[in-house]
Amino acid sequence: MEHEKVIKEEQQGTALVTDLTPGNSKKLFIESYGCQMNMNDSEIVASILAKEGYNTTQKLEDADLVLVNTCSIRDKAEQTIRKRLVYYNRIKEINPSMKVGVLGCMAERLKSKFLEEEKIVDLVVGPDAYRDLPNLVQEVTEGRDAVNVILSKDETYGDVSPVRLNSNGVSAFVSITRGCDNMCTFCVVPFTRGRERSRDPKSILEEIKDMADRNYKEITLLGQNVDSYLWYGGGLKKDFKKASEIAQQTAVDFAQLLDMCAVSFPKIRFRFSTSNPQDMSMSVIHTMAKHKNICKYIHLPIQSGSTTILKRMNRQHTREEYLSLVENIRKIIPDCALSQDMITGFCGETEEDHKQTLSLMEKVKYDFGFMFAYSERPGTLAAKKYEDDVPLEVKKRRLTEIINLQQKHSLYRTQQHVGKVEEVLIEGTSKKSDTHWKGRNTQNTVIVFPKEHYKLGDFVMVKVESCTSATLIGKAVGYSENN
Ligand code: SAH
Numbered sequence: 001m002e003h004e005k006v007i008k009e010e011q012q013g014t015a016l017v018t019d020l021t022p023g024n025s026k027k028l029f030i031e032s033y034g035c036q037m038n039m040n041d042s043e044i045v046a047s048i049l050a051k052e053g054y055n056t057t058q059k060l061e062d063a064d065l066v067l068v069n070t071c072s073i074r075d076k077a078e079q080t081i082r083k084r085l086v087y088y089n090r091i092k093e094i095n096p097s098m099k100v101g102v103l104g105c106m107a108e109r110l111k112s113k114f115l116e117e118e119k120i121v122d123l124v125v126g127p128d129a130y131r132d133l134p135n136l137v138q139e140v141t142e143g144r145d146a147v148n149v150i151l152s153k154d155e156t157y158g159d160v161s162p163v164r165l166n167s168n169g170v171s172a173f174v175s176i177t178r179g180c181d182n183m184c185t186f187c188v189v190p191f192t193r194g195r196e197r198s199r200d201p202k203s204i205l206e207e208i209k210d211m212a213d214r215n216y217k218e219i220t221l222l223g224q225n226v227d228s229y230l231w232y233g234g235g236l237k238k239d240f241k242k243a244s245e246i247a248q249q250t251a252v253d254f255a256q257l258l259d260m261c262a263v264s265f266p267k268i269r270f271r272f273s274t275s276n277p278q279d280m281s282m283s284v285i286h287t288m289a290k291h292k293n294i295c296k297y298i299h300l301p302i303q304s305g306s307t308t309i310l311k312r313m314n315r316q317h318t319r320e321e322y323l324s325l326v327e328n329i330r331k332i333i334p335d336c337a338l339s340q341d342m343i344t345g346f347c348g349e350t351e352e353d354h355k356q357t358l359s360l361m362e363k364v365k366y367d368f369g370f371m372f373a374y375s376e377r378p379g380t381l382a383a384k385k386y387e388d389d390v391p392l393e394v395k396k397r398r399l400t401e402i403i404n405l406q407q408k409h410s411l412y413r414t415q416q417h418v419g420k421v422e423e424v425l426i427e428g429t430s431k432k433s434d435t436h437w438k439g440r441n442t443q444n445t446v447i448v449f450p451k452e453h454y455k456l457g458d459f460v461m462v463k464v465e466s467c468t469s470a471t472l473i474g475k476a477v478g479y480s481e482n483n
């Protein structure tokens with residue numbers, strides 16, 4: 001199910017629209033593929049271009065500028081985007097003044113190849129170059145192609161206040177780190193998004209304050225690896241002589257950032273994603289346990305249940321270390337939900353390795369998961385060092401096996417909620433019924449229930465009456481004390 005959801009999102013992309021800035025006359029069509037970070041980056045881009053006279057539009061045919069924020073994580077994601085670009089070019093035949101730009105990971109990976117070989121785009125902009133968009137767009141409108149794919153060691157867009165695109169006005173994402181230093185051998189992200197850097201906590205808290213003032217109720221802190229968040233005072237560094245002094249006096253790690261967020265905004269619900277098992281500290285787990293407004297849910301990708309494969313993937317932990325982390329989480333936060341990312345058919349994966357994955361899943365019984373067949377990415381360490389030797393049918397068969405097992409565990413987990421009364425934040429109308437709200441409990445499980453007199457953004461107590469493997473079905477029994 002989850003796998004299907006991910007694939008579906010990759011195929012469709014999300015056309016993003018926002019409130020109009022009065023006086024802006026140019027039209028921007030911006031579409032996002034891939035992870036939440038990309039959605040958030042598109043909000044930054046829309047904010048930068050709003051100052052240049054652009055309003056977003058949902059009508060591709062009307063656009064002066066079409067931007068697609070791209071994903072390179074698997075070959076399939078790139079193929080989908082290529083098809084979209086061909087489609088944009090057909091529209092361009094009708095509207096020749098329209099300009100087409102590629103943003104994000106695929107722009108970074110393919111760089112000017114897009115202009116030289118493919119001739120289907122006018123503009124190529126990598127994830128750290130969005131501030132240069134006004135200049136680049138100017139170049140393009142003057143008839144020149146424009147490329148900026150320079151990666152940065154310090155760009156965090158900390159001072160850019162993102163306009164919220166397609167927002168429900170209730171939940172929003174706030175980026176806290178950019179890039180990734182982990183170099184998992186299968187992964188293209190360190191190459192497309194550059195070195196890891198953390199954003200100034202002051203600007204993070206200011207952005208959340210702004211969201212709270214506008215009545216947002218839930219914030220998800222985003223990063224490729226949130227647990228390695230570390231801010232050490234930026235410019236203040238030179239005032240201290242030794243690294244240990246910096247650490248003692250000014251450093252803010254992820255547990256401290258979470259604590260600051262939870263204490264400063266007691267009415268806001270906090271989530272975060274993604275956690276990396278190697279960096280998740282006990283202090284993060286204790287901070288989660290301490291605050292009611294930090295949701296009891298951790299997305300904790302493992303990729304494989306076999307230590308041999310984990311090593312080949314350059315993940316910095318064994319199967320046993322991961323299981324002991326899970327045990328600690330369950331000891332300190334007994335009702336904590338966990339989800340996984342898994343890859344089947346990585347280089348050299350044997351049937352025995354695959355069985356190890358199934359047995360790890362049996363031990364953890366994840367609430368949900370995102371599962372993928374390995375897709376070799378050019379330039380990654382795995383592509384250089386290892387042979388992509390598991391046949392596609394085997395990758396797919398193993399994938400089906402883990403998806404089926406996950407479905408069983410998801411149902412087991414949702415069943416544990418039946419009969420309980422849980423706090424739910426109302427996020428929108430249920431997809432299947434106009435008369436029902438949908439929201440999520442602290443564990444991130446979706447709950448639907450009759451609307452009655454409740455409103456979008458209310459915190460409501462819901463009695464869970466039944467479930468499927470993905471959704472809880474219930475009835476509101478009153479407002480939560482948090483309301
Ligand atoms: N730390 C990141 C991970 C980004 S990639 C985060 O914030 O989620 C998301 C998931 O895609 C990974 O956890 C992995 O399971 C999957 N993935 C990455 N590279 C892949 C590849 N080459 N083939 C198949 N799946 C891949």
Ligand code: F3S
Nearest residue numbers: 180182183184187189
């Ligand atoms: Fe990719 Fe591993 Fe970083 S999956 S995003 S290199 S933690």
